[in-house]
Amino acid sequence: xxxxxxxxxxxxxxxxxxxxxxxxxxxxxxxxxxxxxxxxxxxxxxxxxxxxxxxxxxxxxxxxx
Amino acid sequence: xxxxxxxxxxxxxxxxxxxxxxxxxxxxxxxxxxxxxxxxxxxxxxxxxxxxxxxxxxxxxxxxxxxxxxxxxxxxxxxxxxxxxxxxxxxxxxxxxxxxxxxxxxxxxxxxxxxxxxxxxxxxxxxxxxxxxxxxxxxxxxxxxxxxxxxxxxxxxxxxxxxxxxxxxxxxxxxxxxxxxxxxxxxxxxxxxxxxxxxxxxxxxxxxxxxxxxxxxxxxxxxxxx
Numbered sequence: 063x064x065x066x067x068x069x070x071x072x073x074x075x076x077x078x079x080x081x082x083x084x085x086x087x088x089x090x091x092x093x094x095x096x097x098x099x100x101x102x103x104x105x106x107x108x109x110x111x112x113x114x115x116x117x118x119x120x121x122x123x124x125x126x127x
Numbered sequence: 128x129x130x131x132x133x134x135x136x137x138x139x140x141x142x143x144x145x146x147x148x149x150x151x152x153x154x155x156x157x158x159x160x161x162x163x164x165x166x167x168x169x170x171x172x173x174x175x176x177x178x179x180x181x182x183x184x185x186x187x188x189x190x191x192x193x194x195x196x197x198x199x200x201x202x203x204x205x206x207x208x209x210x211x212x213x214x215x216x217x218x219x220x221x222x223x224x225x226x227x228x229x230x231x232x233x234x235x236x237x238x239x240x241x242x243x244x245x246x247x248x249x250x251x252x253x254x255x256x257x258x259x260x261x262x263x264x265x266x267x268x269x270x271x272x273x274x275x276x277x278x279x280x281x282x283x284x285x286x287x288x289x290x291x292x293x294x295x296x297x298x299x300x301x302x303x304x305x306x307x308x309x310x311x312x313x314x315x316x317x318x319x320x321x322x323x324x325x326x327x328x329x330x331x332x333x334x335x336x337x338x339x340x341x342x343x344x345x346x347x348x349x350x351x352x353x
Contacts, residue, residue: 091294094286094287101345101346103350104288105288124264124295125264125293126242126295126299127156
């Protein structure tokens with residue numbers, strides 16, 4: 063399955079949820095995930111499925127001041 | 128009023144700014160830029176909250192703090208700068224961590240702090256006191272800004288959930304932090320003058336490496352405590 067992550071093509075071995083994608087890529091820190099221009103609430107990570115052609119943006123927040 | 132002639136604002140708006148009270152939480156990198164911008168705009172009362180003292184490592188970017196003030200509380204150093212720049216501004220200082228009661232005494236609060244634990248605290252103080260908050264974070268070549276009108280627009284917890292994992296905070300150069308501070312200040316201005324802001328229900332992300340400005344919509348999260 064092919065998706066785009068931050069504008070770059072990525073191949074996923076199997077269909078997965080956003081939560082599994084986050085685990086698979088070991089994402090840490092303060093971030094939000096936008097799927098097809100819509101922010102996915104963290105509560106929905108475990109049910110939101112990634113599908114062929116989806117475009118994912120991982121948006122990192124920084125905490126310095 | 129000649130002082131503000133080049134703001135090119137109506138007399139009415141300038142008077143609104145002069146009667147406004149803004150609490151600035153953090154008088155470091157973001158705070159220094161916000162303080163100087165809000166002093167220039169003519170905000171009537173500035174509350175300054177920070178328990179840190181001026182260190183030599185601050186002076187690469189915190190231009191309101193002078194070399195001779197190393198070792199002084201940042202709040203006092205900032206008060207000195209404001210009074211030398213514009214003695215008409217009323218300044219209140221709090222050399223201690225931000226508290227909820229402080230929010231009650233101001234119209235708007237500005238998050239100029241340097242870690243997520245406190246950023247979430249400020250978010251909750253804003254919710255509990257129903258005071259608008261302008262949030263920002265900056266590190267390296269990145270920064271973000273969002274404005275929050277409690278209970279009406281999305282808050283920091285809507286956007287990030289409840290985990291406040293700390294991120295890297297190793298430093299930033301002055302043009303980066305001062306640009307983010309300028310946008311925070313502009314949001315404060317919009318909230319006071321127009322009762323709205325450009326970054327409600329959205330976050331502006333700036334990557335200074337390639338000058339990418341991206342605004343992402345964050346609607347209120349139905350699972351959020353706000």
